[in-house]
Amino acid sequence: MVTAVMNKFLVFLEQREGIVKPSSISVWNRVQGLAALDGNSVVSGILAGPVEIGQLDGALGGDGVIYHAKEDGLRVYNQERYSRVIADLFEREACTALFFADTAMTRDMAPRLSVRMQASLLNGNALGEGDAAGVSRRVYSASFLASFVPTRKLRIYILSSSVRVVEFPDGGRINFIDIEPLQSTLKDLFPVVRRIIMGEGPPDVAEARIVVAGGRGMGGVESFALLEQTALLLGGAVGASRTAVDAGWRPHAEQIGQTGKTVAPVLYFACGISGAVQHLAGIGSAGVVVAINSDRDAPIFNVADYGLVGDVHIVLPKLIDLLKEFLKKQ
Amino acid sequence: MNIAVCVCLVPDTASVVGYLDGAVDYSRVNVVMNHYDEYALEEAVRLKERVEGSVVTVFSFAPDSAREVLRKALAIGADRAFRVSCSGGGDLSPTEPFLTALGLSRAIAAFYADRLPDLVFCGKQSTDFQSAQVPSMLGELLGMASVSGITSLQITGDLLRVEREIEGGIEAIEVTFPAVLSAEKGLNEPRNTSIRAVMEARKKIVGLLEVSLHEEPFVVMSGIEPLERKKICCFVPDEHELLRVLSHECNLL
Numbered sequence: 001m002v003t004a005v006m007n008k009f010l011v012f013l014e015q016r017e018g019i020v021k022p023s024s025i026s027v028w029n030r031v032q033g034l035a036a037l038d039g040n041s042v043v044s045g046i047l048a049g050p051v052e053i054g055q056l057d058g059a060l061g062g063d064g065v066i067y068h069a070k071e072d073g074l075r076v077y078n079q080e081r082y083s084r085v086i087a088d089l090f091e092r093e094a095c096t097a098l099f100f101a102d103t104a105m106t107r108d109m110a111p112r113l114s115v116r117m118q119a120s121l122l123n124g125n126a127l128g129e130g131d132a133a134g135v136s137r138r139v140y141s142a143s144f145l146a147s148f149v150p151t152r153k154l155r156i157y158i159l160s161s162s163v164r165v166v167e168f169p170d171g172g173r174i175n176f177i178d179i180e181p182l183q184s185t186l187k188d189l190f191p192v193v194r195r196i197i198m199g200e201g202p203p204d205v206a207e208a209r210i211v212v213a214g215g216r217g218m219g220g221v222e223s224f225a226l227l228e229q230t231a232l233l234l235g236g237a238v239g240a241s242r243t244a245v246d247a248g249w250r251p252h253a254e255q256i257g258q259t260g261k262t263v264a265p266v267l268y269f270a271c272g273i274s275g276a277v278q279h280l281a282g283i284g285s286a287g288v289v290v291a292i293n294s295d296r297d298a299p300i301f302n303v304a305d306y307g308l309v310g311d312v313h314i315v316l317p318k319l320i321d322l323l324k325e326f327l328k329k330q
Numbered sequence: 331m332n333i334a335v336c337v338c339l340v341p342d343t344a345s346v347v348g349y350l351d352g353a354v355d356y357s358r359v360n361v362v363m364n365h366y367d368e369y370a371l372e373e374a375v376r377l378k379e380r381v382e383g384s385v386v387t388v389f390s391f392a393p394d395s396a397r398e399v400l401r402k403a404l405a406i407g408a409d410r411a412f413r414v415s416c417s418g419g420g421d422l423s424p425t426e427p428f429l430t431a432l433g434l435s436r437a438i439a440a441f442y443a444d445r446l447p448d449l450v451f452c453g454k455q456s457t458d459f460q461s462a463q464v465p466s467m468l469g470e471l472l473g474m475a476s477v478s479g480i481t482s483l484q485i486t487g488d489l490l491r492v493e494r495e496i497e498g499g500i501e502a503i504e505v506t507f508p509a510v511l512s513a514e515k516g517l518n519e520p521r522n523t524s525i526r527a528v529m530e531a532r533k534k535i536v537g538l539l540e541v542s543l544h545e546e547p548f549v550v551m552s553g554i555e556p557l558e559r560k561k562i563c564c565f566v567p568d569e570h571e572l573l574r575v576l577s578h579e580c581n582l583l
Binding site for chain 1: 343349365428462465470477478494500501504546560568569576577
């Protein structure tokens, strides 16, 4: 007997500069995991813009079709074009849920799609309870965990980045199908990206596997060189507390916490950060937290897995030397 | 230029949201203007100061008890402020992004009659629930362009040049009027209000706008519980030991 498929999941695979974002690939695999759980769902993907699909070899688990809108007009993010391509495909394939990674692009586009498609928009971690799938999310400076459920038949999910490794079916058959370019001409009223200025070097703090962050205890802009060195050795990114950003030591793009970014690295170093509740709001999803602080009573130690009491200006140079030695032996 | 600013109220991030008898306890909470909305308001007022004949109007689902927060908006430089209230429905103010955006879109549409404002400013998100959905939803509902999380704004003629932070870089975007812009930290440095400005704000109007809002929300909060964040910290004596646990025990390096 053939059972009817209940859920049709569509995953948006975001690319920037032709590279599909690891966070989107992670969402694809998490959605495959959800589909495998309920056994009653199919997963498709949508890729917008001309990209080399070979880069996805071996990265995507499960079976599915990926619809590829290759047209050059989608090379760079365009809110209206992207929204149209996604909404059109969603409707044509009679999908029931659309999944995004939590990125700047998603946050710009998904709320408009929610209204346009009359779909419930949920951000957080999917609870994976089949058809009524809700999400959970930290609220009130990450001091509470709230759960939310959709009221509409159609849903849009923005999945938080997560350090948890998900179980998903092994790489199965992924078929790529090209989709036709957009027919309609667009009105001028929509925002158009004219230029993208990408930073050089280390990954963005919101996407990094390892984050080395500094706060008031760093004492000044010069000391952040120690964090940059540590981050470089570990392939991580530098982060900063609000104090460090407001003092002008670091750019806002690196700020972690309530009025900055929420990060989810596997390893987080808090150097000279006291651990104000507003800062902790941004690191609730971090894996292992290491705190280095001269004040043994600093609140950061209450949320750290490992603590080292000491002055960052003395501890970090030693740690850097040891790290260099350690990495040389690897 | 007609500029609308949407403002929401949140618990001060420094105050403690408690948990008592299985429910969230707000008794020790100090309610303030959402931090990101201050950047939105500041930018609107700066524009008004540059472009003669501009009027800045604030819209907020603020209860009567929070009138002081709207006075603050007027002291910063808004010309008038409106408390938006839902008629007919259950709650007087929506707590869910879609209904918030819908209610605000109706208040704005009703206030400006047949003509949309040139610009609508919002904070990029509220600091309490951080869903970051209202500004773009509002754009879609009003049929206006929207750009989220802007860190810079320049206006040349009919063209708005804005920048927004993306992962690892900056996007420079061009958009035309009318538009909804949501403000990220870094857009400006909000001013401190002088006593004189506060006094003058007392003469300005805080009005009431009623909108009908009978629609169902898109999302319902089904539960909330306090999070225990405390971990047992394992103190290591020195850098050698730290490196050893991270590499050998945690397998992270």
